[in-house]
Amino acid sequence: MVDLRRVHQLNKNQIHQQGSIIYWMSRDQRVHNNWALIYAQELALARKSSLSVIFSFDTKFQYANLRNIDFMLHGIQETFNELQKLNISATLLFGNPIDTVTHYVTKNTAGVLVTDFSPLKIGRGWRNDIAQSINIPMVEVDAHNIVPVWVTSSKQEYGAYTIRPKIKKLLPEFLTQYPDVIRHPFNIAPTTNTFEYEDILTRHTIDRSVTTVKGVDPGEKAARNALREFIKQKLANYDADRNDPSRKGQSNIAPYLHFGHISSQEIANEVKRSNVEPSLQEGYLEELIVRKELSDNFCFYNSNYDSTDGFPDWAKQTLQEHESDKRPYLYTIDDLESANTHDQLWNAAQKEMTMTGKMHGYMRMYWGKKILEWTINAQEAVEYAIYLNDKYELDGRDPNGYAGIAWSMGGVHDRPWNKRPIFGNIRYMNDNGAKRKFDVNAYIETIKKL
């Protein structure tokens, strides 16, 4: 059974016992271990009604490009095939979800519309507009966080140190095993709208300037394989290796988490079940649970997560005081996008992102800090970083990205450090720090060979 603290009704429409259950899948694009689908099926079984899943594909979505569309559509194709095996209808809709989902729900005399949860403004706007346009109940289910974001805390948390005890206290109640989605008994003639991937790409205008990447297969099965490999090969050394870009010690699971091809709850359960020493699991679980859920908390409670207005007061003040400090270098967005700066380490990180769709975690911190140093002010720095991150990273357009950028440029989830030019009290990073941590030249050479 789904813990009802995970479920949240988005409008005031009364629940009545007629009509099918529709799950509008959005952030959590998977069949198994998905609380939103599990809840939708629980409702359908209780009412003996049919269950269908819809997905709305909007090519006009900002930053929709071949790289992320290819990854997403292949994942959706696998999801639809799996739903078909479970006797659950699946339909792909084309256009803005506010129009497509509203129209579909109205036309199909649904009883309840279920959806998953996103803390981002665009996703919340869609959900609220749809909830107000339909005359049936619409509920959202937090299928992305282990502890639902509104249960963990009722306010924006200061940092990992304040959210950690709250999450840890609730984990025994929420870090449970998932029930299976069963073959649905009440769909008389389920329809799966199988789609031709190539046909979609030719019928819609898609930005092809950002190409697909090799070596990261999309979908639920690929996500599970990546997890299995990580646990077997790298988990035990994660803490020692994760900050060394030349070692490739990270799990590379973020694109799967972003598209919802796998849940952090499944990952945490698998990590805990592994035969890796619990003390060696801790570092990974801290990132996967505490840091990741802190990002959702930030975006959920701070609607300025994508601008300097979302920074803490001390950070706004110190950046303001240092806004007129002379910058050693000033770069345009074109210089940055084409990795055309004086700094070979930064250029390598930027190229890693544009070419592979995933910059190493340590380099993301350095990358963000340098953009702050090389632009006229923090607002411009935030805008440039979000533009690049969301356009090129497979895991971009994600709360972790907005929180990461706000951390590196605006002291979010951090504390004041010693004063320096440009940065004021914002934590500083330079290439000497990187050189102490890892073989910078080896990293630059690896990227050159890409």
Ligand SMILES: Cc1cc2nc3c(=O)[nH]c(=O)nc-3n(C[C@H](O)[C@H](O)[C@H](O)COP(=O)(O)OP(=O)(O)OC[C@H]3O[C@@H](n4cnc5c(N)ncnc54)[C@H](O)[C@@H]3O)c2cc1C
């Ligand atoms: C400037 C900047 C931009 C970033 N942009 C993104 C982004 O667009 N999307 C994104 O998912 N992450 C982003 N991060 C956070 C972090 O760098 C990535 O989550 C991580 O590098 C992804 O690689 P991985 O899955 O191999 O991580 P691993 O190190 O294997 O960690 C496993 C998981 O833990 C979570 N995690 C790890 N580090 C962090 C962190 N610092 N904050 C929150 N969660 C974390 C992620 O979900 C990650 O997939 C950004 C960080 C910074 C400083």
